Amino acid sequence: MFTSRTFKINKICEYLLNAKVKRCYPKHILSNRSVHDVIDVDINGVKLIFPNVWLRDNCQCEQCFHVTAKSRIIDYNNFNVDTKPVKVTKNSNSLQVTWDDGHKSKYGFNWLKLRSFSPKYQKKYNDDIYRSPKIVWHGKDFYEICKKHDYKDIVSSDEALHKWLNDTSVYGVSVIEKTPNSETAIDEIVKTVGFTKRTHYGEKFVVQNVTNTSNVAYLSSSLQIHTDLPYYEYCPGVNMLHFLVQTKGEGGENILSDGHYTAKYIKDNFPEDFKLLTNVQVEWSDVGEEAGNKFYKLYRAPIIEIDSNDEINRINFSIPQRGSHFPGSIEDVVPWYKALKLFFNLNKKFAAKFKTPEGNILVFDNIRLLHGRNKYEDSENNVRKLIGAYIDWDEIYSRLRCVKVKLNLID
Template sequence: MFALKRIINSELLSTAVTKCKSSVTKVQRIHSVDVLAKKTGNEIVSLDIHGERLKFPAVWLRDNCQCAQCYHPSARSRTIDWATFNLQVRTTRVTTTDHSVHIAWSDGHRSEFKKNWLKIRSFIPEHQKKYTDTVYKPPKVTWHGDEFPNVFTKHDYNELLTSDKALHDFLHQLSVHGVALVENAPDSELALTNFISKVGFPKQTHYGIQFVVKHVPNTSNVAYLSSNLQVHTDLPYYEYCPGVNMLHCLVQTESNGGENVLSDGHYVAHYMKKNYPEQYRLLTEVEVEWKDVGVEFGNEFFKLHRSPIICLDKHGEISRINFSIPQRGSNFIGKIEDVNPWYEAHTLFMELNLKFSAKFRTKPGNILAFDNIRLLHGRNAYEDSPNNVRQIFGQYIDWDEIYSRLRCLKVKLDKDDSLI
């Protein structure tokens, strides 16, 4: 078999040399394929790309052909007809220039790939991790309350509206640390709307597109009271929970109080996993029924969603934190023997969040942005007066929109459309 491979490679090289003698273009290099894999139906194409030997499955290359017949350039979408796609298609010739790879296929089709495009999609684990961290989603960095001053970055409102670099940096900081502050926002009910429109569009809930946080005695939401607001995440009763909360301070209280309390739920969860593994397990496995019932703008609602306090993805990583004492339903979905241990774990989670929390008081013109499915937030009690009524305007935006804008800005700033 190895002799056969040497003969085939020798013949391919001989053919390439002959063609190069009659060509005015640069010499093309013939790249090897795994002959044994080709015979067994799992062909691998090995390519030298910018000094690295990279391997790509032939079926993946054919599926991702970038020609006009297989791919729509403006829609950035595959148009290959899968009903006629041949999983057994094979390469007949693979050549490269300095910047591109050319492949001839056994079905007569021809493909061309840019080397940079291929390298970004390399199957080497280190390359895949780099793509994940720089294009897919920046890795989160958790923090203790003592570290809050170092991670709480501040950004100018007008600069965010006019500079792609400034907006990219703000969104990146928000995604990594889960919190960021916008300063110098105008004293206008439209300031938050105008800012969010630079990122994407707001998420509407039964509280509207924009909600006003101020003291309302006969309210359908305890957040609209001036009494102490316990740490929580907003709207855990939504299956598609708003990803980011943005709160624009128009009027801050002149009384003592009104101070925000913020804690990194991911930091607390990791701490519990290490130091209180059984309580951590209960908070990741026992489902809670989250509930909100009321009337807003004449619209009745009865929202229910079941999800643990700490949600994990298929990799065992934290994907979402749910926590709200007022909006935790009364139906316990777990086993009766789990009730007391779960309550103990629930209490420990809240105590640790308070222990590791940071406190910050917004000023008029501040927009406090934070990850609503990661951070717990609360507020100290305050008192209004006839001449001073605390007023905060809020809107939500989904992480899908933030990550989308972050990627668009990266492509634009890096001037690299091979990321797409």
């Protein structure tokens, strides 16, 4: 059945009861401050509702939508937010609407279901297309969640590329094995995704012991757990480290902690500390010179960043790259330092410790995981050399969606 109706809040509730879809649409979608004009649609027994204005705005005809550019070209000079349908019909797989200005629109049922306002289909869209849900982990589970992938498979197979990108997005970490012994080997992996994130350290960077350095990561001493480049407003999303040469002696073990796991643990067990870690601004800083380029980077953000849905979306943490200026209130200083130490200690407690074999590429989410390294002995006959590169999450998610479409995993 297809009808067009104007509902006030009590009428909407009555409609939803009659349509037997009240469990699909929670109360928060029903505003008591507005009047809703909707079309209700029964698609093979699935009852869905769509606002008139949304349907008109998303008309797929060639006058309103450019097919090859995948872009809306509807003329908003003449767009009427109060538009109403005068005729609604259907065939076996689509809905046709004639609007009060005479314009005609057609919508495929599968297209409508994927974009419906039902929480069930919104979740499906979020999980399948927007971003796969993250699975947080404790260090004791590291070898179970950290999936291994073959270098040649990734560069030659869409299925392997999809598996690698999806595992990395879900768990925040993965390992690429059997990488060629070349300083340019990481370039082929980057090309499967798109391109690197260039920083003031270049398009790629080398991690090895350098005595007079502008970065403490280029020492052989212990490297405390941190996220890279928190002083960038748009910091690199994913860190890739190719272990070209691994130290043969003691030390050099990697330390990885899931910052989301720790943040959620603090939220559940230390709510006041969680508030401090999410509310108090920190000034992140990096001042120096690299390859003749002087830099003076500053950015302010809390240690734990949350979005409008109170979901964790970025971790900022680095003892060396935390500036000495405290932007917050003096009353916050002592309690914030205690929360900072709690976050640091728990990440150490929950961390995984392992030594990455030579020839592997360790891939991890730089805005989720904290990483560090145990000290190691460095000498002429016992060196450690890593080739690193960054990739933005925008590029990874984009490639992941493209591969899903190519493999017919999504519409």
